[in-house]
Amino acid sequence: MSTRHILLGLLAGGPSHGYDLKRRHDERFPQARPLAYGQVYTTLQRLVRDGLAEVDGTDSAGGPERTRYRSTDEGARELAKWAGEITPPAPFVTNEIFAKVVCAILASTEPADYLRAQRAAHMERMRQLTAVKTATGTDLATVLSADYALSHLDADLRWMNTTAARLTTLTAEVDAA
Amino acid sequence: MKGSVTAPVTEDLRLAWLLMRGSDRREWWRVMLTAVGAALATGFGLAALGIGAVRGHVHFPYLNGLLDEPGIRPGVVVALLLLLVPVLGFLGQCARIGAVHRDRRLASLRLVGATALHVRRIAALEAGLACLLGSALAAAVAVPLVLHLWDRPPLLLWAGFALVTLAVPVVAALVSVVALRRVVASPLGWVRRVRPERDRSAWLTLGAPTLLVFAAAVLVLVWGTQASSTAFPLAVFGAVLLTAVGSVAVAGATSKITGRWLATRTENAAVLIAAERLRTDPWAAARTHAAVILVTIVGVGFLGIRQLLLHDLNGPGPGHNYSAEDMAFYTTGINLTGAAVLVALTITLSGLAVGAAESLATRRRGLAAQAAAGVPQAVLGRALLLETALPLAPAMLLAGLGGTAVYLAYGLLVGVPLPLLPLLFPAAVYVSCLLAAATALPLLRRVIRPGELRYT
Amino acid sequence: MSNEVPLLAARALTKAHGRTQALRGATVELRAGEILAVTGTSGSGKSTLLHCLAGIVRPDEGSVVYDGRRLDQLPEKQLSELRRTEFGVVFQFGQLIPELTAIDNVALPLMLAGVRRTEAHKRADEWLERFGVRGQEELRPGEMSGGQAQRVSMARALVTGPKVVFADEPTGALDSLASEQVMTALVHTVRETGTTVLLITHDHQVAAYADREARLLDGVVRQDSVDLEVAQ
Incomplete structure (x- = not known):
């Protein structure tokens, strides 16, 4: 399961910050293993490093300062590529x-x-x-x-x-x- | 693929035999009862033919000389031909035994690649052979009888005998082909219940005898009186068929109307079940009910005329002094007709009993499920009886009126006081119909055993 | 496990159909208000167990106690009445009368109980709505889809307000979506009414709608005897 791509997918809906992404993930994929905030944070940083996402700005509406991210064109292309790719049907039997x-x-x-x-x-x-x-x-x-x-x-x-x-x-x- | 289309009939015969051998008990019932029906039909046909073939004044040592007079014999022939109507009703009911199973079997033959022609031939062979068995038996009894009674029967009579004996199975085979046209059409058979649309075919069968009667009438008119001896039986047969089909239509229509009327109004569970069954398939019982109607009309008419005649024969006054011989002649005639009516009634009631039993056997799993759900056996039994009772009540009333009209006409002609006793006849027939349907009740007890719930 | 008296209890049931031994000492309890799934491979005697518990057949040996009464000793007439008033049954198919419309099928048990037809129709209508088949009142079973027919069957089983509903492979002829709709409707309804359900199925996904599972194991698989094991 690619957390990178899922975050890119969530960002496709519009810019948002790490905590918001985690909340939306857990809402959108009920019964899935909940995302750890730390994992969201590191994944976002990797996306920025690879040029798939970029910092959009900061929010500080009555709380701690939060960095807002948005998807780049490169990120949108990567997401489309991943979403269309066939998931290998059970390449190894792990039982x-x-x-x-x-x-x-x-x-x-x-x-x-x-x-x-x-x-x-x-x-x-x-x-x-x-x-x-x-x-x-x-x-x-x-x-x-x-x-x-x-x-x-x-x-x-x-x-x-x-x-x-x-x-x-x-x-x-x-x-x- | 060409080979299968032109497969020899012997192959079909073998396949038909294999299928029969592997089939369940009910199919054997169908074969046996169909054979009995065919034997009756052939027997009546041969008797009519034999009596019809006698020419001029003869001396016949039985029945007080009733058959000696050339003037009486056509009447006897007509009576025998009329007896074919209840036999046809009986055969119609027999064809339904195990029909669901047979249709499914034929459909599965289609599924594995048999052509429509193939399946039709197999079905025709099954029905035809069963009838051949019956008609051959009837012929085997009739031929020695004729040889015993008649020193030198004309050669033409034997030809006629052969024709009738073969015609019965051939007609049965043709009818089964026509009846199977829907199953043959689809390899998937009829899994779901579809509301039958038989109105059109009913009109078609109504049309054919009408044409026949018309043709007979034309023959009579064109050929004049000499030829009327050939045209007369033809006309009678056409009239019989016409009346039968008319009765089917009346019985079907009363079923439909009674069903619809009651289904929307009744407060009783058993009546509701019976009424809805009638509404959904009003033609199911129409064949036997038609025979019941016909027998009732004839029966009431006969009883009325019989009483008038007896009144006339026994009555005082000038010109009424019959010799003992004459009396015997007339009473034999009357009694013979009475016997014919009773035979017809018996055959009709057998058909009714067969129909009721078959209706249960076909629905066994559904009935078992309803019994399991707590629908009391009494309710299911009442529904079964009501299915017979409901449509017959108005039909009996009509038939009673029809029969009364017959002897009223006769009575007005001779001008004597009219008897009321014959009016009891429809009531008696009605009760015996219910009793005939009630013979299926022990079967109901067996059918609703929970063993039927196990899906095999 | 609670100590409460079970609503329906079968002890050491045996039943043979001809030479096949369908049950060999099956013991099972049904507590008031629960949904119990009985699972097992085909031919393991599931249906026979249901028939014994519902008073449709008598076991060869063993006892069936419902609400303090020995069903295996009750005369047929009383059993029939019990099935009509306190039990409801749903089979894979066959319990709807093909000639009757949906609403008449559902109203029939009420009419048998002496309820007037207009009133019976009114109540039947409510049940059809509960099972989401409103608008299909005038259809006959042959004109409905399998899922609709099963929902009508369930409405019919529940219309008299039975204490126990016996369902024998109620989704056996349905695809998974129709099966889900039928089961959801059933579970919602019986939770509301507090009806006890015995559910026979070979489908784990259907069995998962139950509170508890009892597994009937085929005598052929285990040489000793059929053993009914309650999974916790």
């Missing part, structure tokens, strides 16, 4: 659950117990997300990001179900190797 199952077999512990517990945790998380999604007055952005996570958790669960059903074969295969 921590699978790694744990294999390690459990290697260590001769019971992978089925782990899978059952993991399954329950996944379901619990899905219930939470669904509750967020179905609460009255939820905006579409929240629904959509919850849906994204739900679909992925669902995929994990289905994978866990088929894996649990085939643990005997997997154990034999891992042990044989």
